[in-house]
Amino acid sequence: MRIMICEDAVLLREGLVRLLDDAGHTVVAALPDASGLMAAVAEDAPDLLILDVRLPPTFTDEGIRAALAVRAANPNMAILVLSQYVEERYATELITANSAGLGYLLKDRVADVTEFLESAANVAGGATVLDPEVVAQLLSRRRRDARLERLTERERDVLALMAQGKSNSAIAAALFISEGSVEKHISALFTKLDLETSASDNRRVLAVLTHLGADSGATS
Structure with missing residues (x-):
């Protein structure tokens, strides 16, 4: 897999390069900021872009704005955003902006x-x-x-695991229930959330996350 990294912290950036290289991937570029990101993406065409939420010069939302710009120009570009803390507004902006091929992880997860x-x-x-x-x-x-309040505790558990990208079998294992039960819970929660079901797990997860990430003023 061809991967591009955009991370200002030298130790983390170099650590990611070594980790990904050791795993057999090719790091096509490792950038300290987003100033040349669009040109680098166009030239190197990575399969995955990994970038920090906060980048120079202001360390506010440069990473998110860069991610949104990249997705606008390359709708199929897979992007994995890393953040020091849970930044709900930025996560919501990304989730509602585009479709699959998106990750938002805390930097602590890199340790695993x-x-x-x-x-x-x-x-x-x-x-x-x-x-x-x-x-x-x-x-x-x-x-x-009101729609979220319709869910049972078990359906909430299933929803949370779906949002983490878990497969039905992984959800079943985590909750110690059968895959058939997981399928029934998924069907029920989509009905209760007024969301259209789909044969694609990724599209269903995106639909749930779009609902959860919508502005509080959205129509209920």
């Missing part, structure tokens, strides 16, 4: 090499992968939504 590499591969493959802490905050924020 196996999990991080799996997440990167899943995002590059078109999946939507969110950090559990991001999922928890989005769920908590929309707790007052």
Whole structure:
């Protein structure tokens, strides 16, 4: 897999390069800021872009704006965003802006090499992968939504695991239930959330996350 990194912290940037190289991937570029990102993406055509939420010069939203610009120019570009903390507004902006092939992880997750590499591969493959802490905050924020209140506790558990990019079999294993039960819970929660079901797990996850990430003023 061809990967591009945009991260201002030298140690993390170089650590990611070594980690990905050791895993057999090719890092086509490792940039310290987003100033030359669009040109680099156009020239190197990476399969996955990994970038920080906060980049120079202001360390506010440069990374998110760069990610949105890249997706606007390259709708199929897979992007994995890394953040020091859960930045709900930025996560919501990304989630609602485009479709699959998107990840938002806390930087602490990089320490778990196996999990991080799996997440990167899943995002590059078109999946939507969110950090559990991001999922928890989005769920908590929309707790007052009448549709969300229709869900049972088990359906909430299934929804949270779906949002983390888990397959039905992985959800079943995590909750110690059968895959058939997982399928029934998914069908039920989509009905209760007034969301159209789809044969694609990634599209269903995106639909749920779009609902959870919508502005609090959205129509209920």
